[in-house]
Amino acid sequence: MRCVQVEGPGGPEVLRLAEMPLPEPGPGEVRLKVQAVGMNRADIAQRAGTYPPPPGANPLLGLEAAGTVDAVGEGVDTLHAGDAVCALTPGGAYAQYVCVPASHCLPFPPGFDLVQAAAFPEAAWTVWSNVYEQARLAPGERLLVHGGASGVGSFAIQLAVARGHEVLATVGSAQKAAIVEGWGARAIRYREERFEDRVTELTGGRGVNVILDMVGGDYTARNVRCLALDGRLVQIAFQQGATATLEWMEVLRRRAVITGTLLRPRSVEDKARIGTAVVRELWPLYASGRLAPPVVDRVFPMTEVQAAHAYMDSGRHVGKIVLAWNP
Secondary structure, three states: OEEEEEOOOOOHHHEEEEEOOOOOOOOOEEEEEEEEEEOOHHHHHHHHOOOOOOOOOOOOOOOEEEEEEEEEOOOOOOOOOOOEEEEEOOOOOOEOEEEEEHHHEEOOOOOOOHHHHHOOHHHHHHHHHHHHHHOOOOOOOEEEEOOOOOHHHHHHHHHHHHOOOEEEEEEOOHHHHHHHHHOOOEEEEOOOOOHHHHHHHHOOOOOEEEEEEOOOOOHHHHHHOOEEEEEEEEEOOOOOOOOOOOOHHHHHHHOOEEEEOOOOOOOHHHHHHHHHHHHHHHHHHHHHOOOOOOOEEEEEEHHHHHHHHHHHHHOOOOOEEEEEOOO
16 A cells, blocks of 8 residues: 655655554454545654654554445455545555544534544544533633634634533634634634733633643643633643743632643543544534534645645644645
8 A cells, every 4th residue: 555654754745655464453452444544643753753652652643534345354244345534544544544443433523524424533532521511611601712714713613602601712813813714713812912811801801711722831820820710721632832830820720620631642442432522522513503514724635745734834824725636
């Protein structure tokens, strides 16, 4: 099969199309014939050498894909060859075939096409597990999403708005501000105003109940100042650094909870549980039309993977970038 390999840490130029043997599904696994792949910041970090795969994980890039089941391993009776699925993969999606636990495969959500299905799993698992399970965003509570125009950010905004929450989102340009406001969020242009001051203004000094952050660094202390009483800050990445200085009196005064998760190292069973919750909670929203499919910015042929990574590096995209073997 053809695949994309990383020839050492670096920029998009280290990505190369190559060939490798076809993988064989193990017990509880299926082999997926990949047709489309959702790109994620984790792919960029792994390419750069700052986010190595967990022990035992597929070393190839790619954490989500859509396609058809090609073969099933021992003990799998819920899926069959030819079934169309999207999947949360443990790495390896940048290939024509990838083996994945059958419990991490879902049918396409109602109304989705192939590209939208490929852009769904990583954001859905991440947002549901962090915003609604880890941070326990409750009815009537307010959410702040950093990187509102990103793949995860756009998904978080759309889901929270569909579930009736007031959402604030930071963005880097007037164009992106108009887009996220079209999704129902209140935009904060972080390059032109201090987001914590704007949060205070927009909430009448009450703050937000939950913050979803992938920036880290000096955002951490600033995030705490945005929290309402008993507010929760959930960290899923740290684009500005993995260390921070906190004003602990602000944490104590707000009774704040600071937490965070990584999705990729979670157990097979835990990811399966989250997938079950995603189907239970999101499928009715898609079927009713209250929740739109993920926002997809561009689709690149897999042969243009370097250009796709350069585009994600530029930060110009809105929503997800998708790679396809036969677009």
